[in-house]
Amino acid sequence: MYQGQLKSWNDRRGFGFISSNEVKSDVFIHISSLKHMQRSPKNGDVIYFDVTKQDDGKFRATNCRIQGVAFKNKPTNRRHKNNSRFLSKLILIAVVLAAVFIYQKFTLSTEQVENKSLTAEPVDTWFEKSQNFSCQGKQHCSEMTSCEEAEYYLSNCPNTKIDGDHDGTPCERQWCTGW
Structure with a gap:
């Protein structure tokens, strides 16, 4: 120099x-x-x-x-820096939200498939539903052969003693347990 x-x-x-x-x-x-x-x-x-x-x-x-004269300070583009920080945070939030959405969608669809497989009716239950029940004088749960028969008796037959708490569900302890 x-x-x-x-x-x-x-x-x-x-x-x-x-x-x-x-x-x-x-x-x-x-x-x-x-x-x-x-x-x-x-x-x-x-x-x-x-x-x-x-x-x-x-x-x-x-x-x-x-000699003896200072250099100009480069103006820091604070606005650009703040914008890029904001944009980075916005992108991060969008990625996290997308990940949560995808995870929930995947787990919900998996749960629905599992629930459908758990709630699918066994074949023998389906046949029982299609059976024709008739009032034969049965009054107690011990005389019933299924929840469907107990429901039929509760709805259609007189003098039944199969709904002790009067909640509309017959034989709750024996046939219609709800599980």
Whole structure:
């Protein structure tokens, strides 16, 4: 890196020339090489710079800085940072909700299949339902052969003693246990 002094500066056009004992001729400097500095250069400023030879054979100053002048603070894009945090949280919540939804859907469908298999009626029960019952004077649960027969007697036959608590379910201890 070379050191030189700003010999001339055209603020309106944004360029000037640096003279340095380390380089033979004056070096062209453009404002774009100093855009990271807090202020524009002034005649007499000490400039640190690298040199690049241009196509026309002239030298140009690059990677420049002004002695004693601070660099511009890069404005942190706080809004962008906050937006990306918000977006990250939103995506995380969406993924968690989707996982919960899928899990519940899977477990509910599995439970429904299990419940259907548990509640499927055995074949012999189906045949009993299709049997024709008739009132034959039976009054007690010990005389019944199934819950269906007890229900038939409770609904259709007189003088039955098969619903002791009068809740509409006959023979709860023996035939119609509810399990």
